[in-house]
Amino acid sequence: MLNNLQIDLEQLPKLENLSLKKIERSYIYILFFNISIGFIMPLIALIVSGILSNFEGWWSYFIMIVTAIIVVYALTLFYTFLSFPKRQYAIRENDMVYSEGLLFNKITTVPLVRIQHTEISRSFLERKLNLSTLKIYTAGATGSDLKIGGLTKDEAEKINSFLTAQINE
Structure with missing residues (x-):
């Protein structure tokens, strides 16, 4: 016969009591580099498409898009820095x-x-x-x-x- 007894949750080990080891601090440079590459590629594509475009109002859109990309990039770096520990x-x-x-x-x-x-x-x-x-x-x-x-x-x-x-x- 199969026994399936209930476990008292208070008796289980607490994850908060686990001693976790941090990874090496220098790894943040690799994360920052990878994030930067991910944002530089769209910027290059945007610049190339703008240069090849005949659209007259391109620069106003370009400035808005670049500003948005830079803000998202800065927020991503900041979040990565805060979450790294x-x-x-x-x-x-x-x-x-x-x-x-x-x-x-x-x-x-x-x-x-x-x-x-x-x-x-x-x-x-x-x-x-x-x-x-x-x-x-x-x-x-x-x-x-x-x-x-x-x-x-x-x-x-x-x-x-x-x-x-x-x-x-």
Whole structure:
């Protein structure tokens, strides 16, 4: 016979008591760079289309659009700066936890028994700053279920070795 007893929620461990580790501070430069690229491309496209356009009132629209793009860009950088300290992670006996976000806080927990494989990637900027991104893949998903950027190379390799040992047990 199947037993399905109710669990007392007061007895569960509190996530607030979990000691999360912050990612490397220098990772914010990579985030700022990626955001900047995302805003520079539309500006270049706007400038090129305006130069090639025969529309006489183009400059007035151009100034409004550029102003809007710059305001959104500044707000995005500001939000990224404020939310950066919330990028934290922890490894427990049975799972890995990653937290991020300021207005919309997202906490992802991946059970170690569900991990299929891990991957360490390093972009050009990450290599220059001695950083790595750890990607964790679980069963049944098409992409990585957890991606932690901003780890030092040594830290990512240690976590990767630990997780690989857990997977191979």
